[in-house]
Amino acid sequence: MRTGICIFMAAFIALGASWCGFVLAPMLQLGGAKQTVILQSADNWPQQRTGEATLGLQVYRAYGCAACHTEQVRQTGAAFEVTLTSLGTQKAADFKDFIKSLMVVPDLATSSNSIVGSLDKWNGELPKTLYSGDDGDVASALADHLKPVGVKTETRIIATGPDIARGWGSRQSVAADYLYDAPVQLGSLRAGPDLANIGVRAPDANWQWQHLYAPKSTTPNSTMPSFKFLFEVRAVGAAPSPDALKLAGAFAPAAGFEVVPKPEAKELAAYLLSLKANVPLYEAPFTPVTLAK
């Protein structure tokens, strides 16, 4: 450290190393990222947004929604569930005995108490959860052993964690989710709820408009500022606009007037509705709940 050159070199090397690590390496690793395949499906993820939603992303950026909202869901772990859906030709009592005999298998030994215990008072109704816990190996071993016997089981993977419990998503966010975002706005403060899946939670554009126009009209204690300037209050013409907000009480405009979203509000809502990271991926697996079941 006796000459300027020494300091320059030290600083150059230190910063250069981190530049290679955090700028160059991620560019090489992820810069050429492409769509990935959705698990158990032939579809790709993510899909390019519609033009309107792409414009909406810029509206989201311009008004700085990311100052209060994150767009990333965390997951702390995963739970596995093996459910018996059909006994085939077996009888319930025989099946119980079979399960007991299975418990000597080393893969299952650790969870034998809970599996056998759950069958204690069972008298044959279906579906019946045989295993529920965080050990994926036990779940798959159990399913494997039951397959040859002719009963039908279903294994589900469920992401866990406070964010998932609050209904903010069905799995954690992963790098692939943001492939088409420019800028990517992950956000760092949750002064408002996470929006990574707002398109799943609130899929109605009218609701989104109303919430943006007057957050307190949908959520009485809301601390979100209103974005009234994205809307136009105008005299009802010959026919009321189909887009007019359905506002009640103190939020409704004066008689003879209607509130209609400006293009920016429509784009923003289209973007919000496009936010749904609800498909299973290799790096974030889960079993989607299908309503048809």
Next chain:
Amino acid sequence: MNPTENKSSCANEIDASLRVPLLALFGGAALWLVVGLVLGLIAGIKFHAPEFLSACPLLTYGRVAPAANDAILYGFCIPAALGVMLWIFARLSQMPLALPLVPVVAANLWHLGVLVGLGGILLGESTGHPWLEFPRAAAVLLFAAFMLIAVSAAATFGWRKERTLYPSHWFMFAALLWFPWIYSTANLFLNSNKVPRGVVQSIIGWWFANNLVFVWLALVGVGIAFYLLPKIAGRALANSGYAQFAFLTLILFGTWCGVPVGAPVPAWLPALSSAAAALTIVPLLAILIITIKTVCGACVSCKGGPFCFVKFGMMSFILSGILYISAACPQYSRVLEFTWFGVAQTQLQLLGFAAMILFGAIYELLPQVMGKPLPFPKFAKAHFFITMIGVLLFVVPLLIAGVEQGMKLHSGAAFADANAVALKFLRVSTTGQLLVLLGALLFAANLLVMAIQWKLGVIKCVIAYIKSPLEASETPATTEVKS
């Protein structure tokens, strides 16, 4: 260190060469500080009254909040730090500022850049990347201005008469290299027509933000403190062996921090960042030891003077560093991420550490450079106590809010509950913001009155100069008689 600066005619020459550049840098900086704190206050009030100014798209929360941060960092901290660095470089080099006109031009360019940048954010032209919100035109101006000042500083450094290098030199010299590199990288990647795909943007953004808000501010803040503390205490910097160690470990480990633990990116990135953050405790401890050993037992009664500012700044630095490190620790991060905790840490770094040290340095150097005492010395003292209380009132409640909100969110509580917990604390922290703003007004008053006095002085001189030949020609007889 404690360079043996001979108080000869050379010192006067040095001060004279710095007068205009420093006034240009500090004057604008003081204004931006007030602007930034006012914007921050507006943003803060919105949490108590969401409809406050909500009809105006320019002042919507998502624009004022980043504008406030940028005004404080780019508007105040950086130009003020550059000014102080120029002074220290000239002092340590024992020679007048090289190319003194260059920093004057640069200061104006810089402040123009901040104006364009803030205007851009308020008009919706933000890039959307934290700490890099300024649109392209502003970024070009800032970069050019920084390079000009760096050239002047490097020239002063290169042509120095006093060849010895002091610890302050290392820190400040590294800072001159740091900013152009990170700022150009971040802008070329994130603020260009073709941005990288997906989360690479966020990764580069975190790298930049960490290197600016954590490393760069640490480099200049500690560099300035390592010059001022021994100088005011009238003794050498204690343990200068540690200083070299602290410098090297700070730049080696510090630059790798910044990627949040649970981020949706390849797992090696956050893992590396957490490890680096844990190691950053090493330079923090070294800097703490040096500071304590230098300060303790020094016979300086500071009573709100520059020494107090710098001491408080260093305390905040250590505290903010510890908070930063703990937030990067995976166990705590799960609770603390996405909460007000991070905001509190940043504000402590900006206002408690960087701004405090800069205030102290400016109060110390300005009377010397201008050759006359501060117009309102009482204001300066009041500024210290008000800002100290203000920063604590601002930051501590936010920290608690962050922890409480985090525990609620982590336990799976509904969002509204977690938000309600935090709001109680935000009430107090807004009071803190108000106090910090009050302090900044006192600071700006001192600075602007000094600048105006100086300008009036210059104008008087010029008038006298214009008049003098006239008088001379009108009354040649008297002149002859006198001579």
